[in-house]
Amino acid sequence: MKTLLVSLDHTAATEHTLAYANKLAVRWPAEIVLLYCHPTPAEPLTEAATAAVLAAEEQRLRSLVERLRYQQLTRQDGRRIRYRYRLHSGCLHDHVRAEAALCGADMLVMGLEHVDCGREEAPGNHAAAIRELVDCPVLLVPPGRRTLPNRLVFAADFSALPLAVLPRASALAEAFPAPLELVQFYAPYERNRRRALKLALGRAAAQLTWPVIGRHLLEDDAPLEGTGDFCARTQAQLLLIAPTSQAELLRYFDACYTATRAYHTCIPVLVLPATAPATAVTCCDKCTERLAQTPRTLASNAELAAGL
Known part of the structure; x- marks a missing residue:
């Protein structure tokens, strides 16, 4: 239930x-x-x-x-x-x-x-x-009457986000069965990482079960402001984030954004846990080895799919 x-x-x-x-x-x-x-x-x-x-x-x-x-x-x-x-x-x-x-x-x-x-x-x-x-x-x-969303944005650093977090996000697809846009920002000095970031987006998309998933790799030296601008352009009605620290989450609701009613403070925000679930208990060394290989196999398949 x-x-x-x-x-x-x-x-x-x-x-x-x-x-x-x-x-x-x-x-x-x-x-x-x-x-x-x-x-x-x-x-x-x-x-x-x-x-x-x-x-x-x-x-x-x-x-x-x-x-x-x-x-x-x-x-x-x-x-x-x-x-x-x-x-x-x-x-x-x-x-x-x-x-x-x-x-x-x-x-x-x-x-x-x-x-x-x-x-x-x-x-x-x-x-x-x-x-x-x-x-x-x-x-x-946030305050205000609103309908359930039909446009979703998921903004995160997918190159650093543990893949184990993404199945927990997929469990919410039934609740929010709308097109999902994945957004990964990178700074100008990170242009040499574009290929790696693109692969990370592909791995993330492979782990998610939304029927329609868009991928966006965008250059912006201020990712938080970029996220708000992207949500405003797409008229997103729900923002998914996976901050890796409390300080990062607090920045989303800094006084300057709430005072100016920045777009991302005026729509519901779904905060996902950015840590992997507890390690499964195994009965023997062989099971431990098999469980350790499974995420690597999934990641390799996702990379192959992203390269096609």
């Missing part, structure tokens, strides 16, 4: 986050686990008082769910979604790892302008911190 873990708060954009998750749950299909963490008050509450507060918040969430599922979906689609509720006292970053593991989340959906512990972080800052805590992809939904 596919599962969306949807983190909600008290910002005005919460409705937009849930509405987008609803549409995604119908298309995939998936169940929705709603996660709400209530800020701890300055004056500690008794256990009974805390339970009463969380019960009131759950009722508030249920009212929101019932309103949105029939307001923005057909009655048939609205009835199809299964919801579960998880409420805690404290901060999201204290509970999200355990909750994602408990429900086996295939994706964490949260607002870009999220509030945690009663503090509103700069857009993207809180999301970057949460991304470090979960193993599943994180979908950041």
